Amino acid sequence: MPSSPVHARVRHVLILGGTTEARRLAAALEAEPGVRVTTSLAGRVAAPRLPAGEVRIGGFGGPEGLARWLRAHAVDALIDATHPFAGTISFNAARAAATAHVPLLALRRPGWGAQPGDVWHPVPSLAEAAAALPALGGRVFLTTGRMGLAHFAHLTDLWFLVRSVDAPEPPHPPRMTTVLDRGPFTLDGERELLRRHRIDVLVTKDSGAAATAPKLAAAREAGVPVVVVQRPAVPEGVPVAAEPDAAVDWVRALLG
Known part of the structure; x- marks a missing residue:
């Protein structure tokens, strides 16, 4: 059987x-x-x-x-x-x-690596990123997501362009414009954002994602300094x- x-x-x-x-x-x-x-x-x-x-x-x-x-x-x-x-x-x-x-x-x-022409300021945390901003610029492109905006809420003299998938909730910076968007992003699109909003400093986490890397190339071309939060x-x-x-x-x- x-x-x-x-x-x-x-x-x-x-x-x-x-x-x-x-x-x-x-x-x-x-x-x-x-x-x-x-x-x-x-x-x-x-x-x-x-x-x-x-x-x-x-x-x-x-x-x-x-x-x-x-x-x-x-x-x-x-x-x-x-x-x-x-x-x-x-x-x-x-x-x-x-x-x-x-x-x-x-x-x-x-993670990402700095390339020739990049002006990067590595920091260990969002709090350190916020502390570095006043010396670097007054119009900030903040691409660290909506969950950590409280770290920047006290920076009342700076203007922020915040990009996130969903709308952020308080606390957040008082002078802020929100762009609701999800990658992948294009180099032409990132160039236009920097130009239209007169961005003079970029804040990002070292996510290493190819979908969000074009902002780094756009900042490099424009000579915009980048505050890079290092990953844990x-x-x-x-x-x-x-x-x-x-x-x-x-x-x-x-x-x-």
């Missing part, structure tokens, strides 16, 4: 997402045989671009809550593909993975992949 076929268990991968790389990774893993993909989104954007596979939206309740979710949903691998500046969730992921004994990988796109380090001991293909290879090797 022939034996019954043996079916391999479907392996569950949880992606902490919200980035272009996370969506690319979800699409690639969704095509892998025997892999179930769930992407978790923080829910900070009103209309996020949804990835392939299953999606959950909202927080976990800290590292303990994430560890419980990993166990309850039989997660075999955890990939932190959040924004390079989403420091809290990255450290929560490291603690949760250690508690639940789930392998963890960080997917981090490389990946939690110690967590392996890092620089691109989705490398993360797929990690999953393949891990899950066999």
Whole structure:
């Protein structure tokens, strides 16, 4: 009598997402045989671009809550593909993975590097960026997102052009114009923004994203100084992949 076929268990991968790389990774893993993909989104954007596979939206309740979710949903691998500046969730992921004994990988796109002609002022935080501005210019193009505007609210003598996906809420600088937009952006478009609004200083986080890099080239051409907020380090001991293909290879090797 022939034996019954043996079916391999479907392996569950949880992606902490919200980035272009996370969506690319979800699409690639969704095509892998025997892999179930769930992407978790923080829910900070009103209309996020949804990835392939299953999606959950909202927080976990800290590292303990994430560890419980990993166990309850039989997660075999955890990939932190959040924004390079989403420091809290990255450290929560490291603690949760250690508690639940789930392998963890960080997917981090490389940061930007200064090129000839750039006038960069690296700073470690948004607070330090705000402190540097009065000496650099009076018309600021602020591209650090809507969540950290409180750091600039006291700069009443400066004018800000703020670009974000969703409308910012107070506290924020009193002299401010908001542009609601989402990348990718073009070099011609960034040149026009700098010219039309007479921008004399740019503030950005070192996200490393190609979709938002044209503002750096436009600033270089115009001789506009750039305050660059440096990204936080990946939690110690967590392996890092620089691109989705490398993360797929990690999953393949891990899950066999």
